[in-house]
Amino acid sequence: MTVKVRFAPSPTGKLHVGNIRAALLNWLFAHKNDGVFLLRSDDTDQARSTEAFEKGIQTDLAWLGLTHHEFARQSERFKVYDDVSEYLRAEGYLYPCFETPEELDRKRKLQRARGLPPVYDRAALSLSEADREKYRAEGREPHWRFKLSREVVQWTDLIRGDTSVDTASVSDPVLIREDGQYLYTLPSCIDDVDFAITHVVRGEDHVTNTATQIEVFKAVMAYRGEGTLPAFGHHSLLVGKEGEALSKRLGSLSIEGMREQGIEPAAITSLLARLGTSDPVEAVTDLSKLADGFSFDRMGRAPARFDMDELMQLNAKILQMTDYADVEDRLSAMGVDEQLWLAVRGNITTLNDAAQWRSIVEGEIDPVIAPEDREATDAAAAAVPEGTITEDDWSKLTNAVKEATGRKGKQLFMPLRLALTGQSHGPEMATMFARIGSKKAKARLSGNRA
Template structure:
């Protein structure tokens, strides 16, 4: 059975980059009728916060990305310890004591000599007595996995055939000196024991994947299918990483972005398929194909979310926005005609209040000097209320006959006088609301 996972660290809020990974794994699982695991990677006790665990769940629920079960790495430390012991017994795990400064000097020396800046495995030459002395002086060392220096190859679901020479990669640190288990081994143990069959993550993890493949094989596990999606850039191709903090999902929600607009964009961004607004999750699932995504950096512009949000809102019946209409102050008996008027003229639901204020309070008339006599004559021809859908047509016909004005010269000054704006809803639908509101007052 297909099993995927989304494995965020609870050290901050989910942003659009995280969402891309979560959505791809979710869609793969759902399309195959499989299992989607939410795995909280919380092995860092200092940076992991429970408030972020709650926030991650809230954001996924807002988007409709429902998980089948939750796992927490902090509850599985014994499993990682067992895996570490197994690697020690195999001679694939060794303790190293270099300080960050010493490692930096080694890298600089290797680069100056034209060599790849990889760990030189000096720790493997230490005697037990030397290790004891270093431990007494510096405390516990880090534990590194000893890579087999051979080519590591796999067929990537997005990047195609990948081949990495393990000799060009440092033996990865799996456990820190303070005992903290790092992502590289924890993820391997979890993916193996939880039966994860497909792993989609960012292309910045390609080297991690190479080392993890060797760790999986050393522990006797089965490698999942890997796919590495491109990284997001800004609309001009600039690095997005520094801006991701301002692109948290809760910030986008606060700005009025609708879940289906965000999901529709992220499910196609970077693929060979055009971005199309989908009406529900089932359409996203049916149309998803990981093989249609490319390796090139993918441009993301937050502004693209707002036309999609507006289009989505235009498709909704009143029943789906009843609370938002009520929150704008619209009485229940006027909700239906108000939504019919406003839906084509909003970008986000927060725009509803502005239209309700116009209906309730009117607007400052926008009248050019050359139109003042025309407007005065037109207002005198305004029929008695109550107004209905036919009133605008009846009134403008009468004004046309009386003044000789027609087309834009007729309609635009009347719109500007009534709404203070040059654009907006069909006046036939807006005028009855203006009259009703004023009559109620």
């Protein structure tokens, strides 16, 4: 059996860390098993779906290295869904319901008031044909529900183990709206059967949905006369570092936004691949290596904590490992050469920080000199050699200041760093000193903007 998984976002918004984690887990599983990764655009909501969002999704996935083998678009398969839905109606799997949203809301409130679960009462099944015609004459069009078996549905979850849901505890799901628009479930199940999806891996918020969808799967396979029920896996959801819900923040955690912040794709995949597992989070730049160590057995059920600070630390580690040739096109656009890159890469969090160090070296800054440090910086200014300076000149300068002032350690080096760069932390000063140059260094050490 060839493993085949799918990632099926709706092109109604941008990808964020929550849904990209599902894409990554599916991709890693497929890659490890020499399988197929299908990207499916769930664009049945034509009013909200846009080509721009669809292209953005593909751009984000490609940037992360999550290349797909096959692509499908649901809006091109409406005829297929129509054919299956006709069969489901004829066989009694789908039944028409005429309640308005307000009527359904009143029913749920009454059930809760009586201490009952708000499960649809199947009142529509008691309607006569005359009743239905009356509603239609009033201008009401039905929505269509799938009639569940009201039995316990069981499966062995790839992550949660043996799992069961009593479908009597949930409402018959609405599969088709009054305006004829297909909701998520029916097209998804049809596509999973038709494209021979072997494993469906998604968030644990879909556990109850899976029980109802298994029954829809079986109905679709009965119509097709073939097909195999996929295996299901439900991973834990992401929460914030303090355990808070991420749902309100997901818009600010878009993949596009992270890319614009200068976060490396390997930092995102390294973190998301290991969150919620028993494996330590490590900076891994090769997706194949991440896939080799991937296993559902290592995934726990506790919520996975997403910490932006941890992501930034990973980003810094990855940049420390990055050769100039791997990012030359991006650095060249910033005016950063290999020598400067080698000097600053151990002291940056994002690639954009390298450009800031270039500005410090080649642009103008206001030196930071405390009154009590003026003696040391004046001595340093006097010790700056004329003409071209090298990294070796840095030790000569600091020795001269040490002799003139008696300073050593932090008291010696910090005032010089602040005067020359305006920063209290940063790359090795020998390289920075040589790059800043004699004229600019002398001016800054003298307290002048340069």
